[in-house]
Amino acid sequence: MAAPPNPLRRNEASRRAILDASLQLCAELGYRRLTIEAIAARAGVSKKTIYRWWPSKGAVVLEAVDDVATTVTEHPNTGDLAADLHTQLTAVIGLLTPAETSAAVGLIAEALHDEELARDLRERIIRPRIDEFKERLRQAQRDGQLPADADLDVALDLIYGPLYHRLVFHLGLPGPDELRTLLAHALRAFGPPPR
Amino acid sequence: MAAPPNPLRRNEASRRAILDASLQLCAELGYRRLTIEAIAARAGVSKKTIYRWWPSKGAVVLEAVDDVATTVTEHPNTGDLAADLHTQLTAVIGLLTPAETSAAVGLIAEALHDEELARDLRERIIRPRIDEFKERLRQAQRDGQLPADADLDVALDLIYGPLYHRLVFHLGLPGPDELRTLLAHALRAFGPPPR
Amino acid sequence: MAAPPNPLRRNEASRRAILDASLQLCAELGYRRLTIEAIAARAGVSKKTIYRWWPSKGAVVLEAVDDVATTVTEHPNTGDLAADLHTQLTAVIGLLTPAETSAAVGLIAEALHDEELARDLRERIIRPRIDEFKERLRQAQRDGQLPADADLDVALDLIYGPLYHRLVFHLGLPGPDELRTLLAHALRAFGPPPR
Amino acid sequence: MAAPPNPLRRNEASRRAILDASLQLCAELGYRRLTIEAIAARAGVSKKTIYRWWPSKGAVVLEAVDDVATTVTEHPNTGDLAADLHTQLTAVIGLLTPAETSAAVGLIAEALHDEELARDLRERIIRPRIDEFKERLRQAQRDGQLPADADLDVALDLIYGPLYHRLVFHLGLPGPDELRTLLAHALRAFGPPPR
DNA sequence: CCTTAAACGAGACGGTACGTCCGGTCTTTAA
DNA sequence: TTAAAGACCGGACGTACCGTCTCGTTTAAGG
Structure with missing residues (x-):
């Protein structure tokens, strides 16, 4: 497995935006229709940033x-x-x-x-x-x-x-x-x- | 909900092949990785035939x-x-x-x-x-x-x-x-x- | 090639309905979007009847x-x-x-x-x-x-x-x-x- | 018409592979039997990439x-x-x-x-x-x-x-x-x- | 304070599966 | 016996997301 990224550099604003967007979209669409693409778009974040810190949609929502x-x-x-x-x-x-x-x-x-x-x-x-x-x-x-x-x-x-x-x-x-x-x-x- | 097609015309052999393929593939891959495409391929049936009689993968497996x-x-x-x-x-x-x-x-x-x-x-x-x-x-x-x-x-x-x-x-x-x-x-x- | 069906048995009313439907639909949709299915539906005729007498959409329209x-x-x-x-x-x-x-x-x-x-x-x-x-x-x-x-x-x-x-x-x-x-x-x- | 994606990001190798595959397949099968799926497969490219840059098969072949x-x-x-x-x-x-x-x-x-x-x-x-x-x-x-x-x-x-x-x-x-x-x-x- | 490596946004990319459409064949039902 | 109705297999459609991968651009750690 690749070394995890350095957590010190992590952008807390992005993290919050991602988690908030996840819950919002989950409430609007339901978990099933929730997608990483939509989370990224709503949070104003690139998909790469999500995948850098979480392995899956489930992991994001879990957090x-x-x-x-x-x-x-x-x-x-x-x-x-x-x-x-x-x-x-x-x-x-x-x-x-x-x-x-x-x-x-x-x-x-x-x-x-x-x-x-x-x-x-x-x-x-x-x-x-x-x-x-x-x-x-x-x-x-x-x-x-x-x-x-x-x-x-x-x-x-x-x-x-x-x-x-x-x-x-x-x-x-x-x-x-x-x-x-x-x-x-x-x-x-x-x-x-x-x- | 749209009226289902006339069940009298239904091909029982196809129905059995579809249900059998569903269970086989589910056992092999797990429900999540099971796809309609794979069921159709394994059953030797067109996707259309599946969609004609069931609204979703879940409905097939349920039956x-x-x-x-x-x-x-x-x-x-x-x-x-x-x-x-x-x-x-x-x-x-x-x-x-x-x-x-x-x-x-x-x-x-x-x-x-x-x-x-x-x-x-x-x-x-x-x-x-x-x-x-x-x-x-x-x-x-x-x-x-x-x-x-x-x-x-x-x-x-x-x-x-x-x-x-x-x-x-x-x-x-x-x-x-x-x-x-x-x-x-x-x-x-x-x-x-x-x- | 299979022997062509006996033209004596041909249903002239169906033939007319098919040809008329073809021209109507062609005028409405254009030749490209014209389909055999639509011709059959409009003419109140089964697809089989069309395929019995013509080899292709082009042949129908040609006639x-x-x-x-x-x-x-x-x-x-x-x-x-x-x-x-x-x-x-x-x-x-x-x-x-x-x-x-x-x-x-x-x-x-x-x-x-x-x-x-x-x-x-x-x-x-x-x-x-x-x-x-x-x-x-x-x-x-x-x-x-x-x-x-x-x-x-x-x-x-x-x-x-x-x-x-x-x-x-x-x-x-x-x-x-x-x-x-x-x-x-x-x-x-x-x-x-x-x- | 939707704005085309930013051509600066365009992958020239993919573009060439697509155009080459189109002409090859056209020569082999004829334009009519040519499909986007086949072009994508031959070019080793996803269908999405073709649809991203061209609106239709015709536009690809034209280029x-x-x-x-x-x-x-x-x-x-x-x-x-x-x-x-x-x-x-x-x-x-x-x-x-x-x-x-x-x-x-x-x-x-x-x-x-x-x-x-x-x-x-x-x-x-x-x-x-x-x-x-x-x-x-x-x-x-x-x-x-x-x-x-x-x-x-x-x-x-x-x-x-x-x-x-x-x-x-x-x-x-x-x-x-x-x-x-x-x-x-x-x-x-x-x-x-x-x- | 400056450098420099990382994290970042943007988004193209190869894939996989989706659900739909239609082609052409075959079967069932009713006249 | 014919034809309507329409189920069937096959295959391509155009779309949606997946997870990966560049790109330039911030941005903040450590020299």
Whole structure:
């Protein structure tokens, strides 16, 4: 692989213009119709500049999403586990809605065919949030809201799984009440409800 | 939508050749690198013939998958709910593995951007299986293996959700034991196991 | 070559509809944009029926032009050679104008690449008129308006040549006065003007 | 018409390869069977590159012919008008022979339906040669080989006309002797040969 | 402060696939 | 038995983007 370009020389204004253009165009056209050519044109940048810093459309959008997602999805900790999960999942649902023009959904679709992008998506975006999620669950275990022996990986699957199941088949993402019901069931899977 | 051409005139041999070529090529190249041109070439058919009967690559593959999936995923009914679900989910995992060359995974990715394909995928492939799944759960309710008031939509989400959660982030589809664990938890969400 | 179909079975109504549609469409679209498909559609006839009786688009148009050209271009004989030639050439110019939508011009262009069509065009349409033309010149020789030893093939070239020279390079077909001048010069090439 | 791309950036090697391939293929297949795809393939160039610089197959071939025709058809001036015209017309006949694979004949046919190509053909190729031709005739007038009042436009029609008349109806282009006869007649149209 | 190497915009280039059109052949249906 | 309707294979069309590659022009790092 060729040596990567010297990051010191990187033009931050171009980087921002590219990421902004990506999200704008994704919102306007949807991820699928988004093209590198259009990003370059909108950002007032040459295609070469994009390819110098990112290997693919997916990588550009991933970085753009990473920027904006950072603030959106911090796991809250108010002491009430069910309420906090509800808040958190609602934020995630916001990132995935509307599916047609959501950059996040576009990335998920792309990652299904692109091993490398999938790895980046998982490691840079998902994994840190999984870690925060588990940390919050451990807190709940210490608080006695969740059994100490609960399998946190299973919890992750039961709590986040329904979202993606519904997303991929366009079954309609859950509204607030439905979400509450789902969470209640998921938590019940770990034992008798706390006194 | 334009009226489809008269299906009476349709050449069944061409249809089969097209569907077979689609699945072959998908297995060889992966859904993403699959092209209409290649399907036409492999099937010995003109592109026009494909476009006459299907609106997009996704629609072709959907029909191809529909053909083969029919037999693969019938919900068994041995009387043991957890075992039957395990069997069923294992079959579904088979359709989704390996992700890079699975036609089903390709369709799921495509459907994330294509409303119309998503509708077809849901109505022609998924919905009937959801119905069978719920029917099996109702049987379990009659058998006393599941509380009579269990919310079957929630059950669907808790049981199938983990698969898609793991699929979209390449978290590794569950193996047999992991699957058993997931199922046990999901079922526990509906109350204490019947005496 | 396959035996031609039995002309006795030929449907005259279809034949007329095809020829009429050809000329209509040629006038509307120009020869180049004319297609067999469009002729069939306009004539309410299947493509097969056209291919059964004619080998190519050119052959259809040739027959259509032959029908209408018959009456248009009979060599007149009033006794005044120059005047008669003027009349005749004016009729020919009419067939070639406007060039963009003239079926005759389309045939000429097609014949430049299609040996077989060229032969048919020459033998069925052009040759009989050449014969009439020469007959008229022989009459003029008998009348003393043209030297008895004039080379009629050369006369043909000098009299008709300018039309096609101008046609192929879009130099503008001659108007009545210009045509008179051209004819006067062409006839002068055959000797001193008769006393 | 859209502004053409900046010619400064143009790749001269590609341009030459395209023009060469065009003439080669035209000689092999004839103008009619020549396709942009084949030119691109033979020239080792993408179709886009052809469409970037030329609007149509005709325009490509026109430029190719322009290149080669430049040297072929310079009007000679030996002092003997009839002999010089004979030389010149022989060169033109060479460009038009054999008709099936002559690029020039292909252009003429195409120009009959394509106003824009016709204009280019006339202005870039024909007009300069007409000017040279008339210049040669004016020289002949000064030499006393042609009457001073001869109408040079008429001379053009009488001298070149026969070629195109014969070309379009495949009547056989004139050989050397026939050509001499035609020229002699055409010149006689302008009055008694000077003593 | 100046030099000089890089990053940059612009965009041409070889490719691949797109979705469409039409040519010419073959099959089905109805009269 | 004929002809309409039209499906079929083939092949070229002209377009859109891909990712690579010059070009001159900034521009900022380090001498």
